[in-house]
Amino acid sequence: MKNIRYIMFVLMLSSLWIGAQNGEPVEWEFSTKAVDKDTYEVIMTASMEHPWHIYSQYMEDGGPVPxxxxxxxxxxxxxxGETKEDCIPIEKYxxxxxxxTRYYEGVVHFVQTVKLRTGTKAPVTVEGTVLFMACSDEQCLTPQERHFKVTLDQNHKQG
Structure with missing residues (x-):
């Protein structure tokens, strides 16, 4: 049964991708916030155009790309700890x-707390990637990846 769902999903993505050339419906911003002298929050903000949404990090196997x-x-x-999602997701069959499925519309912040290791002084560069899939009620785009690079620094807030 999972194989059939996976095949249907791949076919849907490949057929809809051709018609989904309307720009980037999801914009990402990456920033940091100092919590104390050794602890920071890395904030990854997704802003979605209506009617697009992206999925939660916490999805069942066989569904959309989390x-x-x-x-x-x-x-x-x-x-x-784990990366937190600051909103309550929309749950829909x-x-x-x-x-x-669980997804977000509009704006969602993903927040990861990081701590400098003993003896490390700011500024420190933190890098990573966000993999996500944007869908509307009519189509899904091919999963995309965004690279981010932020600096942990007590003297300024990045945004």
Missing amino acids: TTITFTENPAIQLV EDVFMLD
Whole structure:
């Protein structure tokens, strides 16, 4: 059953991608915020044009591509906990995936707390990628990846 859903999903993506050449419906901004002298928040903000949405990081297998945030290994920092989503996702059954999905419309912030390792002084550069898939009620775009690079620095807020 999962194979059939996967094949249907791939066919839907490939057929709809051709008609989805209307620009970038999702814009990303990356910023940092100092929490204390050794702790920062890396904030990844997705702004979606109506009627587009992106999916939560927490999706069942066999469904749409979840948003996946990956940080490039950096010996100067330690990730604290998991990346948080600052909004409550919309939960909806989607026939094409034959399961309940969780997604965001409008604006959503993904926030990862990072801590400088002992003996490390700011500024420190943090890099990574965000993999996401934008869909509307009529079509889905091919999953896309955005690279980000931010600086952890007590003296200024990035945005």
